[in-house]
Amino acid sequence: MKKPSGEKDSDEYRQRRERNNLAVKKSRMRSKQKAVDTQQRVNELKEENERLEAKIKLLSKELSVLKDLFLEHAHNLADNVQPPAGTEGSSPAPNNTSTNGQ
Amino acid sequence: MKKPSGEKDSDEYRQRRERNNLAVKKSRMRSKQKAVDTQQRVNELKEENERLEAKIKLLSKELSVLKDLFLEHAHNLADNVQPPAGTEGSSPAPNNTSTNGQ
């Protein structure tokens, strides 16, 4: 079963093995590096995500403030701009506290 | 040079090899699966990111609309509710009704 000297045993064979071994090492290095990169990508994306969520929170807050201002104004219009000559309403300050709970 | 019976060649040795090979396979499967999971995590995070950015865009738009409304209102106030004492005014009757096409 053992080819005595080998049609293909110890000549260019060895050479090819060597080369392949190198290729294998290289390939595996790359593969590993890629895994590392991917993991890092995850971290970056996570951070980005947090940034975005913070921004959303901020914008939402701003929005709700502005909306509240609008509502307040509308109420003022409805309550104040009605000075009917003859009716003593006397509603000095319409208590208005409607906060949006998100 | 060949230990005929081998102090440790074909007995529990084979058994141990077998076991180890199994363990190796298992470990590598896991490792590979983890890589896949990580990659998927990246995709999920990317999607999430896009969603968040869309939301930010929307909120920003809303905000700018509201802000514009405020500015407009402020201008109206400055122009109408300021009858400067001494200068012949312009519009005695506050022109109401901004945009109503019905």
Next chain:
DNA sequence: AGTCATTGCGCAATGG
């Protein structure tokens, strides 16, 4: 001392 887990390495098959 014993077991499984993880890792670097080489071989061979296979895919470009």
Next chain:
DNA sequence: CCCATTGCGCAATGAC
């Protein structure tokens, strides 16, 4: 034909 990628086994080492 050459390199790249992948499954597999071996052996050393790690961790418990």
